[in-house]
Amino acid sequence: MRYALGVEYDGGGFLGWQRLSKPGSDDESTVQSVLERALSFVANAPVETVCAGRTDAGVHAQCQVVHFDSGARRDPRGWMLGATSRLPASVCVRxxxxxADDFHARFSARARRYRYAILNRAVRPALGRQYLSWERLPLDADAMHRAAQSLLGEHDFSAFRTVHCQAPHARRNLQAIAVRRDGEQVIVTVQANAFLHHMVRNIVGSLLLVGRGEQPEDWMAQLLAGRDRTVAGPTAPPDGLVFVSPLYPPQWRLPAEVTLGADHTAPSL
Known part of the structure; x- marks a missing residue:
């Protein structure tokens, strides 16, 4: 039987999603390793998982989707509660x-969504600091939003790709991006069919230069066309980044938060 899970985690104490050691080890450094150990306990047999999109060290997830196969007879509630009871406090199965056997957490997804939160004030955060980046200089969120719209569509995103990215090519379809101010916070939300390594954080790092007035709004379009990572902005810290969820076609009958709407293909962010 194949199962899909919705997993929530605080990535602050992990080296990212991807397991760094062999399956079944006592490694607690990654989200995948602790989740597989918990599921294996419930199944009383080894379990390996596949996720919708790997997250980097320090990055959080609101609803990471995972699939796994198991011959153990457990009802969904048993998997959910049993696994959560064996997970650290920073991870839960929602x-x-x-x-169906042909569902694949990664390849069946049609889009992924991220949110990046920046506290924009003179003093660093004390409360909620693990979920916020911080910028002390005033940011023009409207200018950032206008600049970001030049990234919409299918392009080569080499300018926003880390040198360590292992993707075979840099073409991605960025379906939606928005920047808005909510009190002292500036929120960047972005949706694409898929993302390159550090792509969101590199986009945010460049948008910050626009927001501070150090670069003009059309600079983002210039970066995109130039495809040169070395002239773009720095990589934004991981703290403010949350993987909101992947999105799947309705045929898989997954919860609404991870399902594309019946009347549109790119839900508003």
């Missing part, structure tokens, strides 16, 4: 449901 839901579990059986899926």
């Amino acid at each position: 839901w579990c449901q059986p899926v």
Whole structure:
């Protein structure tokens, strides 16, 4: 039987999603390793997982989708509660449901969504600091939003790709991006069919230069066309980044938060 899980985690104490050691080890440094150990306990047999999109060290997830196969007879509630009881406090399984054998957490997804939160004030945060980046200089969120719109569509995003990215090419379809101010916070939300390594953080790092008035709004379009990572902005810190969720076609009958709307293909962010 194949199951899909919705997993929430605080990535601050992990080296990212991807397991760094062999399956079944006592490694607690990655989200995948602790989740597989918890599921294996419930199944009383080894379990390996596949996720919708790997997150980097320090990056959080609101609803990471994972699939795994198991011959153990457990109902969805048993998988959800049993696994959560064996996970550290920073990780939980929010839901579990059986899926068809041809469902794939990564390849069945049609889009991924991220949110990046920046506290924009003179003093660094004390409360909620693990979920916020910080910028002390005033930011023009409207200018950042206008500049970001030049990234919409399918392009070569080499200018926003880390040198360590292992993707075979840099073409991605950025479906939606928005920057808005909410009190002292500036929120960047972005949706694409897929993302390159550090792509969101590199986009945010460049948008910060626009927001501070150090670069004009059309600079983002110039970066995109130039495809040169060395002239773009710095990589923004991981703290403010949350992987909101992947999105799947309705045919998989997954919870609404990870399902594309019936009347549109790119839900508003």
